[in-house]
Amino acid sequence: MSSRNLPELVLDAPHTVHWPDWAEDARLDDDLAAQAYEATPPACRAALKSGLALAHMHFGQSPGSLRQERRDNHLGFWRHTAVFPAPWAVIAFTPAYAAAARLAAACVPALLAGVPLVAAVCVGGCPSREALVSLELTGVEDIFTLEAAALRALLEEESQHGPGRLVLLHNGDLDDTSRLARTMGLPCYEERCPPTLLLPNPEAFDPDVLAFAQGEALQQAPQARHPARPAAWYCNEKAARAHCNDSPHDPFSFAGPLALAPGCEGFWLHDGLTPDFFTVTRLAFGPLERFS
Numbered sequence: 001m002s003s004r005n006l007p008e009l010v011l012d013a014p015h016t017v018h019w020p021d022w023a024e025d026a027r028l029d030d031d032l033a034a035q036a037y038e039a040t041p042p043a044c045r046a047a048l049k050s051g052l053a054l055a056h057m058h059f060g061q062s063p064g065s066l067r068q069e070r071r072d073n074h075l076g077f078w079r080h081t082a083v084f085p086a087p088w089a090v091i092a093f094t095p096a097y098a099a100a101a102r103l104a105a106a107c108v109p110a111l112l113a114g115v116p117l118v119a120a121v122c123v124g125g126c127p128s129r130e131a132l133v134s135l136e137l138t139g140v141e142d143i144f145t146l147e148a149a150a151l152r153a154l155l156e157e158e159s160q161h162g163p164g165r166l167v168l169l170h171n172g173d174l175d176d177t178s179r180l181a182r183t184m185g186l187p188c189y190e191e192r193c194p195p196t197l198l199l200p201n202p203e204a205f206d207p208d209v210l211a212f213a214q215g216e217a218l219q220q221a222p223q224a225r226h227p228a229r230p231a232a233w234y235c236n237e238k239a240a241r242a243h244c245n246d247s248p249h250d251p252f253s254f255a256g257p258l259a260l261a262p263g264c265e266g267f268w269l270h271d272g273l274t275p276d277f278f279t280v281t282r283l284a285f286g287p288l289e290r291f292s
Contacts, residue, residue, distance in 0.1 A: 017087045017117050017161045019142060023154060028127070028143040036132035044100070044212040044266075048137050051101055051213070051266030055108045059275055062114050071288065080284040085114040087162040089278055091140070092151055092177065093169040095125035099215035100134040102191065105268040106167045107138045113275035115165070121146050121154070123174060130212055148173075152180050159184055165278050168192075189273050195231030204236050209265045231271070232258035 037045065065084035072078070089110040093103065103120075110118045119142040120127075120135050126145055127135070135143055146154065155177070158164055166181050166188040168174045181188035194217035199205070210218050235243075243259035258269060 017158070019117070019119060019144075020154065020157050023144055023146070023150075026144045026146050026150070028122075028145055032126070033132045033136040033143070036129045037136050039129065040133045040212070041208065043206060044209055045133065045137065047206075047209045047213060047266030048100055048104060048134065049266070050263065051104060051268065052108065052137060054264065054267040055105065056112070058269070059109065059112050062112050062275055062279075064114055073288065076288050078286055078288055080282075082280075082282040084280055085116065086110075086165045086278050086280050087115070088117040088119075088158050088164040089115045089167070090119050090121055090151075090155065090158075090164065091167045091169070092121040092123055092174060093127070093131065094123055094171075094173050095128060096171075097122075097169050097215070098128040098130040099194070099213065099217060099268075100130040101213035101266050101268040102195075102215075102217075102270070103131055103134040103169065104138045104266075105270050106169060106189075106191075106273065107135070107140050109273055109275045110165065110167075110278045111139060113278035115278050118142065119144060121151055123148050123151055123170075123177075130215065148176060152177055155180065155184070155186060159186060163187070163280055165189075167273070187277065189270070189277060191270060196229065198230040198233030198235075200233065201236055201239075202234075204262050205234055205265060210234070213265050213268070232260055232268075234260050234262075234265075237261040 062085070066082075068081045070079045070081075091103070091106050091110070097103065107118065107120065118140055120131075120140045121144045122131065123146060127143070132143075144154075151174075155164075155166065164186065166177075166186055168178055168181075168188060168190045170191070171193060178188060178190060180186075194215070197214065197217055199210075199218075207218075240259040240261035257271070260267065
C-alpha cells in the first residue's frame with residue numbers, strides 16, 4: 001500500500017490555564033443566577049432546555065483531542081495533524097443583552113468542543129435575568145462582571161497561556177475589545193446587531209417565550225412575507241419542513257438559512273459559530289526520505 005494512517009492518540013488537555021486571581025473579585029455570586037432561574041416562568045426554562053437538546057443533536061459529540069500521522073510512499077510526503085480544544089474561551093456581552101437563546105448558542109459550541117475553561121463576562125454591569133438563566137442552564141459556571149478595560153487585560157493575560165477564543169455579543173459597545181483581539185491575533189466572533197427575524201405566523205408561537213429567547217430582536221421582527229435576508233424565520237411545521245426544498249433560483253425564496261417550527265423557540269444558531277471555531281488544528285508536512 002502506498003499510504004497509511006497511524007492510530008490516533010489522545011492528547012492531554014492543558015490543565016495549567018486558569019483565570020487570574022484578580023478576576024475572582026469580579027466573579028458573580030452564584031445565588032443571583034439561582035434567583036433568576038426561580039423567577040423565570042417554567043415555559044421559558046423548558047424552551048431553553050429543549051434548545052440545548054437540539055444543539056447537542058445538531059453538533060453531536062466532540063472527538064476531543066487527537067493526533068494523526070499519514071505517510072504516502074507513492075507521493076513521497078508525510079503529514080502530521082493535531083486537533084485539540086482551545087485552552088480557554090471568553091463570551092462577552094453587555095448588561096442590555098437579554099436574548100437567552102442567542103447567548104446559549106454562543107456558549108454551547110465551546111462546551112461541546114471541550115474547552116476546559118469557559119467564562120461569561122458581562123461588561124459594565126450585572127447580566128440581565130435572561131442572560132443569567134441562560135448561563136445557569138448552559139452550565140457556564142465562571143461568570144464575571146468587568147469593565148471594558150479589565151476585560152482587555154484579562155484577554156491579554158490569558159493569551160500568554162495559549163490560543164484562546166473570544167465571542168462578543170454587542171451593538172458596538174465592545175469595539176475597542178474587538179480591535180484589541182485583531183491586534184493580538186485572537187480569533188474573535190462577533191454578533192454586532194440583533195438578527196433579522198421573520199414571524200409570519202405569530203399565533204403559532206408563545207410570545208413570552210420568544211421574547212425570552214430573542215430579546216430586542218423580537219420587537220423588530222417583521223410579519224411581511226419577504227423581508228430582505230432574514231437570519232431566521234419562525235413558521236408552522238409544514239413551512240419549516242418545506243424550507244430546505246425551496247429552489248435556490250426562486251426569486252421569492254427566503255435568503256435566510258434557518259427555519260424554526262413551534263417548539264424550537266429556545267434554539268438558535270449563530271452563522272459560522274460551531275465547535276470548530278473553538279478547536280485548534282495544527283498541521284505539519286514534510287518529504288519522506290528521497291530516493292537516490
